Amino acid sequence: MIEKYATKEDYSKYGSKALPENEVEIYLELASIDINRATLTRIERRGFKNLTSQQKDLIIKATCIQAEYIKDEGTYDNGDLSSYSIGGDLTVNTKETIDTNDKLKISRTAFFYLKRTGLTSRII
Numbered sequence: 001m002i003e004k005y006a007t008k009e010d011y012s013k014y015g016s017k018a019l020p021e022n023e024v025e026i027y028l029e030l031a032s033i034d035i036n037r038a039t040l041t042r043i044e045r046r047g048f049k050n051l052t053s054q055q056k057d058l059i060i061k062a063t064c065i066q067a068e069y070i071k072d073e074g075t076y077d078n079g080d081l082s083s084y085s086i087g088g089d090l091t092v093n094t095k096e097t098i099d100t101n102d103k104l105k106i107s108r109t110a111f112f113y114l115k116r117t118g119l120t121s122r123i124i
Contacts, residue, residue: 005032005048006063014064019071031066031110035059038106039119055117062113069107 006028011019019027036043043051043059051059104111114120 002029002032003044003048004028004063005035005043006060006067010060011064011067014061015068018068023071024067027067027070028063030070031063034066034070034104034106035063035110035114038104038111038114039117040122042119051117055119058113058117062107062110065107065110065113069110073105 004025006014008024008028011024011028048056048059106114111120
């Protein structure tokens with residue numbers, strides 16, 4: 001079972017209420033996966049309950065925002081592939097993306113909250 005970083009109650013407090021009532025839990029679970037991935041699995045490794053109150057609050061807000069982002073944008077639409085070629089040699093070209101949040105398919109606002117936790121940096 002995947003640990004969800006936000007509950008329906010959290011969503012009713014921090015979300016815009018854009019998610020259908022019967023789908024909130026599903027989107028929060030998907031968002032929790034994305035949020036954990038964006039923090040390089042540091043939340044999972046440290047344990048959500050072991051984080052500071054401020055980190056938890058920021059993660060909860062980011063999860064609610066990410067849930068709505070998934071509803072609007074979809075999941076894992078890996079648009080990084082721009083072309084490929086098969087024949088003799090295999091060639092794969094990818095689009096250059098500037099922002100980490102774009103690479104991870106994370107909402108800019110959610111990633112902003114996550115950066116404030118200190119859990120997204122490659123060097124800790």
